[in-house]
Structure formats: C-alpha cells, structure tokens
Amino acid sequence: MAEKKKATPKKTETKKDTKKEAPVKEVKKQAPAPEAQAAAPAAADSTTKQDARIGVFICHCGTNIAGSMDIEAVQDYAKTLPNVAYVDNYKYMCSMPGQSVINKAVHDNKLTGVVVAACSPRLHEPTFRTATKESGLNPFRFEMANIREQNSWVHMHDREGSTDKAKDAVRIAVAKAALLQDLFPKTVPVEKAAMVVGAGVAGMQAALDLASAGIKTYLIESDMSIGGRMSQLDKTFPTLDCSQCILTPKMVDVGRSDMIELMTWSEVHEVEGYIGNFDVTVRKKARGVLTPKEAEARGIVGGGCNGCGDCEAVCPVVKPNEFEIGMKPRKAIYINHPQVVPLLYTIDFNSCIKCGLCVTACGPEKRAVDLESKDEFVKVKVGTAILATGYDIFPIEKKEEWGYKKFENVITSLEFERLICASGPTGGHLVRPSDGQTPKRVAFVLCAGSRDNTGTGKPYCSRFCCMYSLKHAHQIIEKIPGCTPYLFYMDIRSFGKMYEEFYYRIQDEGAKFIRGRVANILEDKVTKNLHVHTDDTLLDRPVDMEVDMVVLAAAVQPSADTNRTRKLFGVSCSMDGWLLEAHPKLNPCGTTTAGVFLAGVCQGPKDIPDTVASAEGAASAASIPIHKGEVELEPYFATCIEEKCAGCGMCVNLCPYSALSLVEKNGRQVMQVTEAKCKGCGTCGGFCPGGAIWMNHFSTPQIVAQIDAFLLGGEQ
Amino acid sequence: MSAPGNFAIPERGPGIWQPKIQGIVCNWCSYAGADLAGGGRIQYPPDVRIVRVMCTGRIDALFVLKAFADGADGVLVSGCHFGDCHYLEGNYKAAKRMFMVKRLMKSIGLDDRRFRMTFVSASEGAKWGAVITDVVSTVRELGPSPITEFKQQ
Numbered sequence: 001m002a003e004k005k006k007a008t009p010k011k012t013e014t015k016k017d018t019k020k021e022a023p024v025k026e027v028k029k030q031a032p033a034p035e036a037q038a039a040a041p042a043a044a045d046s047t048t049k050q051d052a053r054i055g056v057f058i059c060h061c062g063t064n065i066a067g068s069m070d071i072e073a074v075q076d077y078a079k080t081l082p083n084v085a086y087v088d089n090y091k092y093m094c095s096m097p098g099q100s101v102i103n104k105a106v107h108d109n110k111l112t113g114v115v116v117a118a119c120s121p122r123l124h125e126p127t128f129r130t131a132t133k134e135s136g137l138n139p140f141r142f143e144m145a146n147i148r149e150q151n152s153w154v155h156m157h158d159r160e161g162s163t164d165k166a167k168d169a170v171r172i173a174v175a176k177a178a179l180l181q182d183l184f185p186k187t188v189p190v191e192k193a194a195m196v197v198g199a200g201v202a203g204m205q206a207a208l209d210l211a212s213a214g215i216k217t218y219l220i221e222s223d224m225s226i227g228g229r230m231s232q233l234d235k236t237f238p239t240l241d242c243s244q245c246i247l248t249p250k251m252v253d254v255g256r257s258d259m260i261e262l263m264t265w266s267e268v269h270e271v272e273g274y275i276g277n278f279d280v281t282v283r284k285k286a287r288g289v290l291t292p293k294e295a296e297a298r299g300i301v302g303g304g305c306n307g308c309g310d311c312e313a314v315c316p317v318v319k320p321n322e323f324e325i326g327m328k329p330r331k332a333i334y335i336n337h338p339q340v341v342p343l344l345y346t347i348d349f350n351s352c353i354k355c356g357l358c359v360t361a362c363g364p365e366k367r368a369v370d371l372e373s374k375d376e377f378v379k380v381k382v383g384t385a386i387l388a389t390g391y392d393i394f395p396i397e398k399k400e401e402w403g404y405k406k407f408e409n410v411i412t413s414l415e416f417e418r419l420i421c422a423s424g425p426t427g428g429h430l431v432r433p434s435d436g437q438t439p440k441r442v443a444f445v446l447c448a449g450s451r452d453n454t455g456t457g458k459p460y461c462s463r464f465c466c467m468y469s470l471k472h473a474h475q476i477i478e479k480i481p482g483c484t485p486y487l488f489y490m491d492i493r494s495f496g497k498m499y500e501e502f503y504y505r506i507q508d509e510g511a512k513f514i515r516g517r518v519a520n521i522l523e524d525k526v527t528k529n530l531h532v533h534t535d536d537t538l539l540d541r542p543v544d545m546e547v548d549m550v551v552l553a554a555a556v557q558p559s560a561d562t563n564r565t566r567k568l569f570g571v572s573c574s575m576d577g578w579l580l581e582a583h584p585k586l587n588p589c590g591t592t593t594a595g596v597f598l599a600g601v602c603q604g605p606k607d608i609p610d611t612v613a614s615a616e617g618a619a620s621a622a623s624i625p626i627h628k629g630e631v632e633l634e635p636y637f638a639t640c641i642e643e644k645c646a647g648c649g650m651c652v653n654l655c656p657y658s659a660l661s662l663v664e665k666n667g668r669q670v671m672q673v674t675e676a677k678c679k680g681c682g683t684c685g686g687f688c689p690g691g692a693i694w695m696n697h698f699s700t701p702q703i704v705a706q707i708d709a710f711l712l713g714g715e716q
Numbered sequence: 717m718s719a720p721g722n723f724a725i726p727e728r729g730p731g732i733w734q735p736k737i738q739g740i741v742c743n744w745c746s747y748a749g750a751d752l753a754g755g756g757r758i759q760y761p762p763d764v765r766i767v768r769v770m771c772t773g774r775i776d777a778l779f780v781l782k783a784f785a786d787g788a789d790g791v792l793v794s795g796c797h798f799g800d801c802h803y804l805e806g807n808y809k810a811a812k813r814m815f816m817v818k819r820l821m822k823s824i825g826l827d828d829r830r831f832r833m834t835f836v837s838a839s840e841g842a843k844w845g846a847v848i849t850d851v852v853s854t855v856r857e858l859g860p861s862p863i864t865e866f867k868q869q
Contacts, residue, residue, distance in 0.1 A: 120751045122748060123751075148754065149750065149751040149754030151754075154757070154845070155760075156759060158761075158762055160728055161728075164762070165765065168765050172765060567799065570804075572748075572796075572800060572838050572839070574838075575837075575840065592744055593802070654773075656805050656806070679803060681770055681771035682774025683805075683809050685776070686775050686813070695774060698769050703740075704779065704782055706767045707738060707779060707783050707788075710765045710786075712786050
C-alpha cells in the first residue's frame with residue numbers, strides 16, 4: 001500500500017512547474033521522496049540532507065518552558081539531527097531580539113528552513129512566519145514544534161518525560177521542515193460590504209460604525225424591531241440613564257442610515273464562500289405587511305405600512321406579548337412597543353385566523369396587508385460578517401426550589417425591568433402579580449442559576465446580575481417609600497468603572513444585604529407571601545424571611561438561534577455555548593473563521609459598556625479587510641497530480657465546497673481544483689485511492705516524514 | 717513519584733519499554749483543545765506525539781497503518797465533534813475511514829484498542845487530558861506492539 005505514495009513528490013514536481021507558483025529551485029528539494037524506500041528510510045533521508053539546511057531555535061519562554069525541561073539537552077539533541085545546520089536558544093524567541101537571532105542565523109548559515117520550538121502554532125505561527133519572511137526565506141519554510149501548551153505546561157512534574165517529548169517534537173518538526181516548499185498565498189479582492197447578524201445594542205453599534213466608515217452594511221434581525229434586550233430595560237447602571245433614552249436615538253440612526261440595509265424579521269439561511277466573498281442567503285420571514293418600498297414595487301403608489309395601527313385596533317385575536325414577557329396582550333397583527341424601528345406592523349401567522357378585518361381597516365390606499373405573503377430568500381454578497389446574536393434568560397423554572405412559574409409572586413429580573421419601566425405593562429408601577437398590591441418587602445436572589453455546579457444551572461458568572469440587582473434595589477427605594485429590598489448574594493461583583501461606588505451608594509440608601517445562597521422559597525397559600533430560606537453566612541445563623549415578592553436574577557445563556565447561526569458561519573462554541581473567540585486576549589473579537597467576528601454577549605456575558613466596546617472592536621476588525629481591498633488566503637489548497645489521477649471522480653463528491661471537478665485533458669478525465677473554492681481541508685487528499693492529490697503544506701510525504709521521524713528516527 | 721492528575725510517572729531507563737503513541741489531530745478542534753489543556757495546566761502523561769493536520773478528513777487510512785508499520789504502539793486520531801467540523805463534514809468522512817482501519821486491524825490480528833478516534837472540541841481541555849491519560853493507560857496495558865516484536869525476530 002505504501003508503494004502508492006512513493007512517486008508522489010516526483011509527480012508534484014512536474015505539477016509544480018506548470019503551476020507557476022513554486023519556483024524551480026524549490027522543486028529540487030521536493031524531488032527526493034523521504035519514504036521512497038520503506039525498507040531504507042535512512043537512505044532516503046540522506047538525499048534530502050544534501051539540500052535542506054534547517055535552523056532550530058528553542059524558546060525558554062521565561063521559565064514557562066525552561067522550568068519544566070532541560071533546554072540544553074534538547075539543544076544538544078537537535079544538533080545531532082539530519083539536516084540541522086544551526087541550533088540556538090533564547091529566552092523569548094518571539095521578542096525582537098529573538099526574531100533577530102533567526103534572521104542572523106538564516107543569513108550566516110544559508111538556512112533553507114526554520115524550526116522554532118516554542119508555544120503553540122495557533123499562537124505564534126504568524127509571528128515566526130513573518131520573521132522567516134524577513135530573513136529572506138519564504139514564510140512557509142517555517143515549522144513550529146509545540147513544547148509549551150502541549151508539553152511543558154502539561155508535564156510540569158515530569159522533567160524527563162517532557163524533555164524526551166520535546167526532543168521528539170523537534171525531530172518531527174525538522175523532518176517536516178526539510179520537505180517544506182515555497183508557497184505563495186493567493187490574494188483575493190474583498191467585497192466592499194459587511195453583514196451584522198443581530199440588531200441589539202452590539203449589532204447596531206457595529207453596523208453604525210461600519211456605515212460611518214463608508215461600508216455598506218446588511219443588518220439582520222430575527223425579531224420585528226431592532227434594539228434587542230436593551231430595549232426591554234428600564235434604567236442602566238451605574239449612571240441610571242434610562243435605557244430607552246440612550247438606545248432609541250441609535251435605533252433611529254440605524255433606521256435612517258443610507259449605508260445600512262436593515263432586514264428585520266429575517267434570518268441567515270445559508271452561508272457560502274470565504275473571507276472577502278461570503279454569499280449569504282437571508283430568509284425574510286413572511287411578514288404579511290408591506291413596507292412603502294415593497295408596496296411601490298407592486299405598483300401601489302403611496303401605499304405600504306405607515307404604522308397607524310388601524311389594523312391592530314380591529315384584529316380579533318389576542319395573544320400574550322413576548323416583548324412584555326407575556327404581561328401585556330397583543331393582537332395577531334402587532335408591534336412590540338411604540339418605539340419600534342422600523343415602524344412596521346407584523347402578522348403572527350401562527351395565530352392569525354385570516355379573517356381579513358385588517359385588510360379592510362388598512363384601506364384601499366395603503367393596501368399594506370398581504371395575508372398571502374410567503375418567506376422570501378434574498379442573496380447578498382459581503383466581505384466580512386459580525387455575529388451579535390446576544391442572549392436569552394436561562395429558564396429559571398428548572399431550579400424548582402425557587403418556585404418560578406409555581407408561585408405567582410416569584411418573577412425574574414427581566415420581568416421586574418418591564419414592571420418598573422414607565423412604558424411597561426403597569427406604566428412603571430411595581431405590583432405583585434397575585435393581587436396587584438404594591439410590595440413592601442422585596443427579596444432579590446442573586447446568582448440564580450449562575451455559578452451553579454449542580455448541573456442544573458450554569459457554572460459561569462453571568463456578570464451583570466449583581467449590578468442590575470443593585471440598580472433594582474435603588475429603583476424600589478426611590479419609587480416606593482417604605483419598601484425595603486433584601487439582596488441575597490454570594491459575592492457582589494461590582495467590577496467596572498464607578499460600580500463599586502454605586503454599590504456603596506445602594507448600601508447607604510438602605511438596601512439590606514444578606515450573604516447566603518437561597519436554599520428554597522415557600523409560599524404562604526393565603527397571603528401569597530413568600531418565605532425565603534437561607535443561611536446567613538456572615539452571622540452564621542439560618543434565615544426565614546417573609547417577603548411580598550421575590551426577584552430572581554436569572555443566569556443568561558446564548559440565544560436560541562445562536563447554535564444554528566454559528567454553524568452556518570463555521571464558528572466554534574465553548575462548552576457553555578458561547579461563541580469562541582480566536583484568542584481570549586489577543587483576538588477577542590475574531591473567530592477561527594477568517595472574516596467572521598463576534599460582538600457583544602454572544603461571546604460571553606457582558607454589560608452594556610463592554611458590549612458596545614466589543615462591538616466597536618469587531619466593527620473595526622471587520623472593516624480592515626474591506627478597506628485594504630484584498631486578503632491573503634492560506635495557500636493550503638489541493639492540487640491534482642494529473643499523471644496519477646485515474647479520473648474516478650470519487651473526490652468530487654467528497655469535497656464539501658464543490659471545489660473539484662472532472663475535466664478532459666489530453667484525451668482523458670482528470671480532476672481539477674478551483675483554487676478559490678478550496679479551503680484546504682484535505683478531505684480529498686486523505687481519500688484519493690491513487691494518491692493523486694497533493695495538499696500544499698500538508699502533503700503526504702511531509703506527514704509520512706513526520707510519522708517516520710517520530711517512530712523510526714529515535715536513536716540518532 | 718506521582719503527579720497531579722490521575723496517573724503516576726512511570727519508571728524509565730534503558731531497557732524499560734515506553735509506549736510510542738502517534739497522535740494525528742485536526743487544527744481547529746482537538747489541537748486547540750490540547751492547547752487549552754496547556755493553558756489550564758491539566759497534567760497528563762507525555763507519551764503521545766502530535767502531528768497536526770488541518771482536518772481529520774486529511775488523514776489517509778494509510779497514515780495510521782504507516783504508523784503501526786513503523787512500530788507505533790498506539791495511534792490516536794482526534795477531531796471536531798460531528799456537526800462542528802471547521803470544514804463542514806471532514807470528520808464524518810474521517811470517522812468512516814477509521815472504522816475501516818479498525819476492521820482491518822482486527823482481521824490482521826492487531827488489537828484494535830491500540831487505535832482510537834476521539835472527538836475533542838476547542839473548549840474541552842479537560843477532556844483532552846482525560847483522553848490522553850486513558851489512551852496511554854490502555855496502550856500500557858496492551859504492551860509493546862506485536863509488529864515491533866515481529867520485526868525484531
């Protein structure tokens with residue numbers, strides 16, 4: 001079976017010539033197959049030895065690496081390896097002096113390849129590629145041996161084991177480095193447009209920033225209005241500005257901007273392409289109501305919805321309003337709240353009975369209601385995309401001990417926001433759901449479902465619940481004279497600017513703080529009052545407190561559609577479902593999919609200032625490729641070794657990107673790669689029964705050389 | 717001496733067999749998960765050597781067989797969870813191939829527990845540590861590869 005692979009590199013040589021990408025001098029190096037004779041790998045190695053001159057550079061990373069292994073032993077060992085022409089070590093290879101060590105060594109020793117044994121290539125491969133490039137070599141003549149994340153940090157108490165592993169890692173990397181080729185990234189033009197998915201405060205900020213930078217932006221929102229969670233809030237901590245007052249001007253700006261194409265009641269349906277050239281299909285859900293623009297397109301001049309609300313008045317269907325968390329009724333044709341942007345009614349086709357009263361009410365002029373409307377699919381082309389899909393409230397009824405949905409007077413903090421909000425269902429009067437009375441004692445249960453390792457709740461801190469609960473306490477004291485808020489907390493995490501000061505202020509205002517996790521809540525069947533049971537851990541005594549109302553500061557979790565959307569864009573998520581950034585510190589807005597960025601809470605719980613900051617960061621990052629006008633694609637694509645290709649076409653079906661096709665060449669069928677479509681996964685190369693597919697930078701000879709180096713090259 | 721984590725540092729020295737285990741992992745999930753294990757300082761035995769590929773879909777069944785032919789005592793292939801592949805479906809295709817390898821191993825009399833395919837995501841550092849610990853202890857129990865012994869004869 002191994003026979004099949006033998007000739008691979010040779011064929012590639014010829015292939016490479018025609019490909020005009022690899023200069024001729026490189027071809028020589030590729031020619032000798034390392035595993036040409038399985039029986040005598042050493043002999044094959046010696047042929048490459050003539051050409052390849054590898055420099056090995058070992059990084060101490062302070063004591064991160066040097067503390068757990070014997071760097072000197074690794075260095076001495078590296079000197080004995082075939083093809084190694086130079087070995088050095090330095091405290092921090094990634095630093096400026098470290099990089100100049102590489103530069104000097106390449107020049108002095110005429111190196112053809114560079115191996116750095118340091119941290120993970122996922123962290124510093126780009127850094128060292130640049131260093132390799134600056135020393136005059138092709139940047140792809142660089143290979144990294146990971147001796148930190150996958151060695152010194154995980155074998156901290158096993159000096160001998162980690163030193164041996166580092167030696168092997170260097171040997172494996174050298175084996176690959178000896179076979180590396182010059183590669184040249186393709187540059188592709190970038191579409192001068194961007195997409196933002198989710199129009200909460202993060203998505204709106206990102207879209208506004210992109211628009212101000214002169215970039216056409218498609219803002220996709222699955223709800224009928226933009227604004228997101230923030231539009232449901234009453235006031236914001238610690239400044240206590242009203243949420244609407246700071247949000248609605250932004251909503252209006254978004255609605256008015258020429259550069260933003262707002263698509264509400266829409267979802268991302270399909271994503272194709274890659275950075276610079278994403279083809280996104282957006283599903284515009286059937287809305288049942290025409291915008292003035294759509295009406296004009298249908299020849300109804302001066303028609304379309306103007307938000308008058310005549311339809312809503314006549315609609316006979318009554319449903320709970322989701323925006324008010326079911327505390328207010330709505331009709332089947334409705335808007336969430338009077339400040340919606342765009343001001344456009346929407347029909348809930350799940351409850352609409354198609355009686356036609358709204359059509360009559362709308363009148364023959366506007367003719368805005370279309371009961372027969374269907375989902376539409378719109379294709380847009382964008383260069384980059386930002387995901388800002390936000391969060392949902394954790395279904396806190398799962399924590400049965402607190403009785404949410406079982407006891408009427410236990411509510412969540414989001415319901416509290418609506419109840420205390422002047423535009424809410426009660427006009428800003430906080431009342432008990434059971435009897436409409438004003439409560440005098442309100443208990444707040446913090447960390448409700450957060451920091452919960454029982455398996456029911458969420459293990460993480462939801463980050464902003466402490467602060468909004470403090471704000472709620474303030475609002476109660478301010479609005480209801482004589483009402484006392486009791487905060488049951490584990491720790492108060494007032495981490496932001498002016499937050500700790502806010503905490504002191506609320507303490508001074510008379511809020512009561514009880515440190516203890518609430519064990520359970522029981523209801524008095526007659527009065528509907530609630531008994532909160534806990535252990536006061538500061539006074540070390542049990543507490544049974546009777547209150548009129550309980551507010552659960554419920555944990556947050558990724559919004560329901562996050563998982564579907566992230567898969568469309570190829571973004572990973574952490575174990576909790578939050579979207580995974582490319583690097584938590586160095587690239588918090590980026591993802592591992594080039595051209596896709598994250599903004600706001602979809603990446604992890606954030607308060608409003610952090611959300612807006614991350615949105616601005618994501619917008620800035622997303623605008624870079626667009627302003628640059630072109631991006632480099634990693635040249636890891638597949639190529640066909642035509643002499644070996646039997647034209648069976650099995651690879652064509654394997655390719656997830658339809659990058660492969662069969663073409664007629666010299667009278668026979670061979671496979672052809674569309675390089676712009678190929679992402680370099682290698683699924684075709686891993687399968688090809690004839691070994692006729694060459695994967696750049698992860699070619700069969702290179703990988704086999706690595707395996708051989710580990711298993712056969714031990715005792716030099 | 718034992719290290720934190722669920723394993724002991726083995727006795728080493730001339731003539732004492734140490735398992736040689738070849739790991740081939742994908743760049744986006746398992747390699748990142750292994751990096752995360754490092755960031756979390758999750759301790760595991762050092763006997764697995766990793767070769768990084770962009771996707772498990774790249775892994776030719778022959779790579780695994782080559783490793784065994786070269787004398788590997790175990791091979792670990794690790795990629796993304798199903799549905800999470802950075803390249804949409806490379807891991808499905810890899811899994812199919814790897815089942816074939818397992819069947820082949822059984823039929824040539826090589827214990828198929830020496831070969832394992834796992835799915836470790838970029839956020840599963842702890843799982844990576846557990847997988848490696850388990851793979852190493854399994855291979856240690858199975859002992860040296862019969863292929864190596866056969867070669868020596």
